[in-house]
Amino acid sequence: MSKPETVALKTKALQFRKKILETLEAAGSGHPGGSLSAVEIFVVLYGLVMAHRPNEPRWEDRDRLIISKGHITPVTYVALSGFGYFPEEELSTFRKFGSRLQGHVHHKVPGVEFNTGSLGHGLSYSNGVAMAAKMKNKGFKVYCLMGDGEIQEGSVWEAAMSAAHYKLNNVCAIVDYNKVQENGLVSEIKGLEPLAQKWSSFGWNVIEVDGHDIQSLIQAFEAFKTVENKPTVIIAHTLKGKGVPFMELKSAWHGKAPNKEQLADALKVLY
Amino acid sequence: MERKPVPTRDGFGEQLAVLGKNNPSVVVVSADLEDATRAEYFKKACPERFFTLGIAEQDMIGMAAGLASENFIAVTNSFAVFLTNRAYDQIRMDVCYNNLNVKLIATHAGVTVGEDGASAQCLEDLAIMRVLPNMRVICPVDTLEARKAADAIIAQSGPFYVRLSRSPLPVVTEEDSPFIVGKANMMCDGKDAAIIACGSMVSEALDAARVLQGQNIHVRVVNMHTIKPLDTEMILDCARTTGAVVTAEEHQLAGGLGSAVAEVLVRNYPVPVEMVGVDDSFGQTGTPEQLLQHYRLKSVDIVAAVRKVIARKKS
Numbered sequence: 001m002s003k004p005e006t007v008a009l010k011t012k013a014l015q016f017r018k019k020i021l022e023t024l025e026a027a028g029s030g031h032p033g034g035s036l037s038a039v040e041i042f043v044v045l046y047g048l049v050m051a052h053r054p055n056e057p058r059w060e061d062r063d064r065l066i067i068s069k070g071h072i073t074p075v076t077y078v079a080l081s082g083f084g085y086f087p088e089e090e091l092s093t094f095r096k097f098g099s100r101l102q103g104h105v106h107h108k109v110p111g112v113e114f115n116t117g118s119l120g121h122g123l124s125y126s127n128g129v130a131m132a133a134k135m136k137n138k139g140f141k142v143y144c145l146m147g148d149g150e151i152q153e154g155s156v157w158e159a160a161m162s163a164a165h166y167k168l169n170n171v172c173a174i175v176d177y178n179k180v181q182e183n184g185l186v187s188e189i190k191g192l193e194p195l196a197q198k199w200s201s202f203g204w205n206v207i208e209v210d211g212h213d214i215q216s217l218i219q220a221f222e223a224f225k226t227v228e229n230k231p232t233v234i235i236a237h238t239l240k241g242k243g244v245p246f247m248e249l250k251s252a253w254h255g256k257a258p259n260k261e262q263l264a265d266a267l268k269v270l271y
Numbered sequence: 272m273e274r275k276p277v278p279t280r281d282g283f284g285e286q287l288a289v290l291g292k293n294n295p296s297v298v299v300v301s302a303d304l305e306d307a308t309r310a311e312y313f314k315k316a317c318p319e320r321f322f323t324l325g326i327a328e329q330d331m332i333g334m335a336a337g338l339a340s341e342n343f344i345a346v347t348n349s350f351a352v353f354l355t356n357r358a359y360d361q362i363r364m365d366v367c368y369n370n371l372n373v374k375l376i377a378t379h380a381g382v383t384v385g386e387d388g389a390s391a392q393c394l395e396d397l398a399i400m401r402v403l404p405n406m407r408v409i410c411p412v413d414t415l416e417a418r419k420a421a422d423a424i425i426a427q428s429g430p431f432y433v434r435l436s437r438s439p440l441p442v443v444t445e446e447d448s449p450f451i452v453g454k455a456n457m458m459c460d461g462k463d464a465a466i467i468a469c470g471s472m473v474s475e476a477l478d479a480a481r482v483l484q485g486q487n488i489h490v491r492v493v494n495m496h497t498i499k500p501l502d503t504e505m506i507l508d509c510a511r512t513t514g515a516v517v518t519a520e521e522h523q524l525a526g527g528l529g530s531a532v533a534e535v536l537v538r539n540y541p542v543p544v545e546m547v548g549v550d551d552s553f554g555q556t557g558t559p560e561q562l563l564q565h566y567r568l569k570s571v572d573i574v575a576a577v578r579k580v581i582a583r584k585k586s
Contacts, residue, residue, distance in 0.1 A: 107369065113340070114336075114340065114365075114369060115364065115368050115369050116364065117364070118360050118363075118364050120329075121333055121360075121361060121364055121365055123333075124329065124330045124332070124333025124334050124336075124337070124361070124365075125333045125334070125336050125337040125340070125365060126337060127330075127333070127334050127337060128300075128333065128334035128335060128336060128337020128338040128339070128340070128341075128345070129337040129338075129340060129341055130337070131322065131334065131337070131338060132337065132338050132340075132341030132342075132343055133341070135298075135320075135343075136341070154329075155329040155330065155333070155361075158324070158327040158329055158330035159330050159333065159334075161325070161327070161330075162324050162325075162327070162330055162334065166322070
């Protein structure tokens with residue numbers, strides 16, 4: 001991977017973070033923490049890894065990204081508009097009555113595959129899509145983005161068993177391991193460790209990366225594409241609220257939008 | 272011309288296998304009860320399009336949704352208790368909110384499951400399925416109608432819930448009887464009252480009608496095989512023609528067919544209504560016949576309800 005492309009993606013990530021904060025302030029509600037932690041994952045997937053056509057969102061051979069943590073609409077919509085799926089101006093309608101930019105992801109938005117918002121649904125669905133790809137001899141990949149708190153849901157582990165049993169090597173789960181859930185630290189509420197071993201013992205190929213390091217993410221996704229006979233999970237170590245120091249690792253910013261003053265403060269320190 | 276009673280799961284399962292042979296888009300996702308639900312007939316006919324996920328109903332629904340999103344007709348199956356209650360969030364979100372082409376085939380509905388007892392006897396499925404937007408709810412009356420229901424739900428896109436029986440049900444329709452989703456069938460006509468029933472209770476209603484005939488009371492019996500979308504025209508015609516309605520279902524009184532019929536009547540044409548069903552109770556172990564008697568789901572109970580509703584009409 002050439003350095004300039006990595007730099008360009010980094011620039012995009014910073015632009016997306018700014019837009020996420022502005023979009024949340026305009027909406028007056030929403031989920032900053034888990035959006036900011038997943039920015040690089042979106043930038044790398046849509047910017048480099050996934051085959052997709054913004055002007056043809058339902059292109060049959062596209063790689064699919066399933067947003068299982070359906071509350072991270074700020075980053076989802078900012079990324080989709082940023083990559084050309086719909087005009088950026090529409091972001092001002094986010095969470096407003098009559099807008100297709102619903103509070104949780106909805107497939108009426110170009111680029112969104114599947115409505116979610118109740119946690120623990122995306123992986124089973126992704127397995128179904130991946131199974132369909134195998135039956136139709138299609139080569140597309142299915143990426144499923146989940147939260148760390150989300151995988152406390154038992155349904156995730158039902159799906160984890162199925163993907164391994166059916167050897168769905170076209171499934172790539174991504175855990176946005178930002179360490180914080182609604183009411184505090186994941187480790188204190190109900191810890192996930194040893195997380196890599198859990199997935200590994202379920203029969204998955206496990207890759208752990210710094211989820212804010214673009215080069216590492218690219219390498220992880222490239223490695224996934226070469227795996228035969230088993231699904232892959234990328235455990236992306238991230239920081240909830242990444243980029244705004246006063247939001248980082250603060251569960252208070254899981255589901256609260258910044259007001260005008262907080263937005264101004266955030267943009268001053270955004271990195 | 273007495274015919275042998277057959278469980279509705281049998282007719283449905285056989286027809287699903289035929290449909291699978293004829294249509295390569297049909298896939299079945301299972302949760303280790305395919306022997307009991309008769310989805311195993313499909314498995315034998317089309318093994319390459321049959322997937323079991325073990326005992327994991329939530330996963331079954333989610334995976335079916337994924338397959339449906341890629342243009343497969345995804346058929347799931349389990350006992351009604353597990354399919355609806357265990358996977359309700361997946362049914363609501365993955366199937367209904369996403370409006371995907373997933374079919375829910377639920378067997379072992381009602382108290383006639385028998386000896387397995389309350390944990391296996393689903394009495395709330397019609398209620399919790401019919402409140403979901405985009406869901407359609409079918410309860411075939413006999414094995415012949417179950418075959419036609421299989422044809423219909425495969426032919427029509429979108430979510431369907433089909434309620435089937437484990438215990439044998441009398442065959443009360445003919446090979447050439449019509450079956451149209453959302454269009455109820457009148458089994459016999461009468462002017463004094465109308466019995467609107469579904470599934471196993473239709474044959475009890477027909478028995479009740481014969482008893483009442485001997486007492487010079489003439490009732491209409493309607494097979495309301497589609498609980499949603501409801502045939503409101505037929506319900507209103509029953510009310511206008513007879514002025515008294517009895518509903519009958521092997522299900523809780525709350526939220527099921529009786530409630531659905533009452534919702535139509537109170538808003539459009541209020542007439543006295545009596546409801547036969549299970550009154551806010553779990554089932555228990557027993558033979559199907561003992562349980563039907565205990566929970567007042569027999570023709571004699573329908574006869575009593577008809578007498579009561581006619582008395583209310585006259586008062």
